[in-house]
Amino acid sequence: MSWFLDNVDYVRELFVRHAWISVVSTLIGFALALPVGWYANRHPRLGGVSVTGFGVLYTIPSIALFILLPGILGTGFLSVTNVIIALSVYAAAVMVRTASDAFGSVSPAVLDAATAAGFSTSQRVFRVELPLAGPVLLAGLRVVSVSTVSMLSVASLIGVSNLGSLFTDGFRRDFLTEIVIGIIGIVVLAVVLDLLLNLAGRLLMPWASAQRTAVRPGAASKIAVKARGA
Amino acid sequence: MIEYRSIGKTFADGTEAVGDFSLVLPSRTTTVLVGSSGCGKTTLLRMVNRMVDPTRGQVLIDDVDIATRNRVELRRSIGYVMQHAGLLPHRKVIDNVATVLRLNGVDRKEARDRSYAVLETVGLDASLATKYPGQLSGGQQQRVGVARGLVSDPNILLMDEPFGAVDPIVREELQAELLRLQRELDKTIVFVTHDIDEAFLLGDQVVILKKGGKVAQVGSPADILAKPADDFVRSFVGLDRGHRTLHVEDRDGVRVVVDGTGKATGVLEA
Numbered sequence: 001m002s003w004f005l006d007n008v009d010y011v012r013e014l015f016v017r018h019a020w021i022s023v024v025s026t027l028i029g030f031a032l033a034l035p036v037g038w039y040a041n042r043h044p045r046l047g048g049v050s051v052t053g054f055g056v057l058y059t060i061p062s063i064a065l066f067i068l069l070p071g072i073l074g075t076g077f078l079s080v081t082n083v084i085i086a087l088s089v090y091a092a093a094v095m096v097r098t099a100s101d102a103f104g105s106v107s108p109a110v111l112d113a114a115t116a117a118g119f120s121t122s123q124r125v126f127r128v129e130l131p132l133a134g135p136v137l138l139a140g141l142r143v144v145s146v147s148t149v150s151m152l153s154v155a156s157l158i159g160v161s162n163l164g165s166l167f168t169d170g171f172r173r174d175f176l177t178e179i180v181i182g183i184i185g186i187v188v189l190a191v192v193l194d195l196l197l198n199l200a201g202r203l204l205m206p207w208a209s210a211q212r213t214a215v216r217p218g219a220a221s222k223i224a225v226k227a228r229g230a
Numbered sequence: 231m232i233e234y235r236s237i238g239k240t241f242a243d244g245t246e247a248v249g250d251f252s253l254v255l256p257s258r259t260t261t262v263l264v265g266s267s268g269c270g271k272t273t274l275l276r277m278v279n280r281m282v283d284p285t286r287g288q289v290l291i292d293d294v295d296i297a298t299r300n301r302v303e304l305r306r307s308i309g310y311v312m313q314h315a316g317l318l319p320h321r322k323v324i325d326n327v328a329t330v331l332r333l334n335g336v337d338r339k340e341a342r343d344r345s346y347a348v349l350e351t352v353g354l355d356a357s358l359a360t361k362y363p364g365q366l367s368g369g370q371q372q373r374v375g376v377a378r379g380l381v382s383d384p385n386i387l388l389m390d391e392p393f394g395a396v397d398p399i400v401r402e403e404l405q406a407e408l409l410r411l412q413r414e415l416d417k418t419i420v421f422v423t424h425d426i427d428e429a430f431l432l433g434d435q436v437v438i439l440k441k442g443g444k445v446a447q448v449g450s451p452a453d454i455l456a457k458p459a460d461d462f463v464r465s466f467v468g469l470d471r472g473h474r475t476l477h478v479e480d481r482d483g484v485r486v487v488v489d490g491t492g493k494a495t496g497v498l499e500a
Contacts, residue, residue, distance in 0.1 A: 113316025116281060116388075117378070118306030118333050131320045207320045210362045 003177050011166070015185050018162040022149045023193070025084050029091020029148075030141055036092075037099020038125070051097050058093035062086060062151055066158045083155040090151060091144045098140030102133035135208045138201045142194055149190045153182070163189070231257045231292055232278060232386065232418065237443075238286035239273055247273045248284075248443030255435070257385075260412060260419040264429040265439030265446075271422045274443060275388055278420060279308045291386070306334050309379030309387040309417075313394045315371040317363035317378070324349070324359035327378045334382055345381055352377045353407060369400035376408070380415070389421045393428070405431055426467050438463055 004011065036054065040047025069075065069082040106129055114128045153164025166182030169175075202209060232255040239248040248270040255261040263271040276282040277289050280301040288295045296304060317326045324345050331341035346356060352373045363371055372392060379387055393401045405428065412419065423429055429436050430451040438446040438454070440462060447459040455474065458464040468474045472490025478498055479486050485498040 107319075109312070109314055109316050110318060112281075113310070113312055114318065116279060116305055116310035116312070116316075117330050118302055120302045123333070128318060132318075134320075205320065207322075207362045207364070210365060 001177075003175075004181055011163075011181060011185065014161060014163045014165060015189065018149070018152060018164075018185070019189055019193075021080065021084060021162060022087070022145070022152050022189070025087035025152070026091050026141070026145050026148045028084070028088035029093075029095055029144060032088065032092040033095030033099045034137075036096050037101075038103050038129070040096065040100040041103035047100065051100055054093045054096040056093075057089055062090065062154050063157060065089070066155055066160075078159050080160055082158075083152065083160045086155075087148050087152060091148055094144050094147065095140055098143075099133070099137060102136035102140065103129060105136050106132040131205070134205050135201070138197065138205075142197050145193045145197060146190045149186060149193065153186060231255065231290075232420065233290040233293075234274070234277075234287070235290065236287040237274070237277065237284045237289065239270070239277070239282065239443075240285045246442055251287075251443045251445065253437060253445070253448065255418065255420060257418050258416045259434040260421055260432055261435045261437060262421045262423060262429040262433035263437050263439060264423055264426055264433075266424060266441075269439040269441055270443035271424075271439055272390055275390055275420055275422045278386065278388055279305045279310060281305075306330065306382070307384055307386075309382070309384040311372075311375045311379040311387065311389045311392040313391045315363070315368075315375035317371055317374055319363055322360050322362055323354075323366070323374050326363065326374060327381050330378060330382050345377070348377045348381045349374075351380065351411070368396045369404065372396055372400075372404060373407075376404075376411075380411070380417075385418055387417045387419045389419060391423055392421075394423070394425075401428075408432060430467075438466055 033054075036047075036050055040051045065086045066082060069086055070077050070079065073082070073085070075081050110132065111124065111128065114124050119128060152162050153167060156162055156164035156168045163182050163185045166178050166185070170178035170182065234251050234253045237248055237251040238246070240246045251270075251274065253261075263274055265271050273282055277284055278291070278296075280296060280299075283297070288297065290296065317323075318329070321329065324342065327345040327348060328338075328341040331344060332338070336344070346359065349356065349359060354370065354373050354377065358366065358370065358374075363374065366374065372395075375392065379389070393404050396404065409432065419432075421429075421432055433451060435448065436451055436454060437448050440446050446466070447454055447463045449457075454463065454467060455469070458467060458469060461470075464470055473493075473495075475490040476487050476495065477490075479488050486494050487496045487498055488494050
């Protein structure tokens with residue numbers, strides 16, 4: 001505990017760094033995945049190939065990608081850019097399939113009605129498909145956010161500092177407290193980001209929760225009627 | 231006036247939905263396309279707002295070939311009501327209705343005012359306006375669907391089995407409501423259904439379709455009942471099953487109407 005109090009500024013610095021690298025990578029991955037997922041849903045044959053292709057990216061070991069990227073991109077070995085790019089690729093790899101499913105979850109009847117009402121194609125994509133894909137997209141984003149926060153700690157092995165640096169340092173010095181604080185920091189960050197995403201979902205998609213509360217009593221009474229009938 | 235001129239539709243996979251279809255739908259009347267599933271009635275309906283383009287022939291609205299018109303603009307000028315209402319689940323009731331006006335460039339305030347007015351026209355309480363569609367009953371959703379179709383005051387209203395998914399009592403209510411609205415509003419309505427009773431109730435002109443969009447008979451309900459074109463029509467409208475073949479029996483001076491199955495259905499007044 002005293003170590004933590006002595007190093008609170010250092011831990012805070014790592015926490016902030018860990019937070020912004022994860023958030024930026026998650027958002028870039030999300031932004032990449034949206035159009036690919038949309039396309040994959042629209043054109044299943046070619047789209048299926050691209051979804052699988054992105055999925056395969058996820059099988060590249062992260063440490064390998066962290067080390068290979070500087071050679072491919074010509075960036076410095078210690079540059080944070082490598083890590084952000086690698087994490088964005090992983091985020092996109094997971095998110096593409098979810099995004100494709102999310103767009104697939106939008107009711108064709110609703111899209112049909114929007115077309116009939118006179119939405120142009122782009123108006124329909126941005127005002128109907130995207131918001132209605134929202135709940136599934138959010139579910140995917142929450143998974144990706146957590147996995148990105150956890151995967152980033154590996155980057156401390158190649159000298160890009162973050163909360164994972166507390167593990168590597170703790171292992172080297174055989175100092176358990178530092179490792180535990182690293183773990184707590186990462187868990188706290190993952191939980192906070194998850195709560196923020198959940199909150200954003202509620203604010204941006206009030207209709208999704210309104211619908212759930214509306215459906216439940218009806219569904220329950222239907223079951224009750226059936227039970228009575230039987 | 232809507233006119234189909236030698237319309238044909240073959241889909242990309244080779245199925246022929248409509249062979250050769252011609253018909254004139256007079257303005258300010260209700261034309262009902264009725265037939266079993268697969269007769270091409272919905273395909274024909276969707277050709278009016280270019281949701282489907284015919285492979286052969288032309289559709290004309292007021293003598294203008296709609297193939298020459300921008301499809302998005304065309305759709306914004308035509309009301310469309312579909313089965314299950316097709317409301318946008320992420321927009322409140324009032325915004326669902328106002329959407330069509332907003333797409334047409336009407337400003338926010340006016341769109342809201344007109345939407346509230348049309349909700350009242352279709353018999354919906356203003357307190358429902360701020361709810362989401364998922365919070366409404368099926369019948370209420372369908373009324374919102376009708377409100378959305380009417381809000382921009384289009385000349386033409388397309389209705390694709392709009393009352394097919396609600397229970398019989400609500401359906402009767404909605405049918406009565408539509409008849410009342412049509413008396414007030416005088417739209418050119420194209421209505422698709424597979425229910426011959428609904429067709430006879432709502433239609434000024436009824437078009438009975440066979441497979442492939444072949445017209446079995448066109449006429450007013452009375453014409454069709456009086457002179458069914460063939461056995462298919464006779465059977466389709468139920469003339470072979472008794473409940474439409476009525477006769478009068480005398481019971482102590484009162485003329486009682488009895489159907490072909492022997493059931494008394496009413497009395498004949500002088």
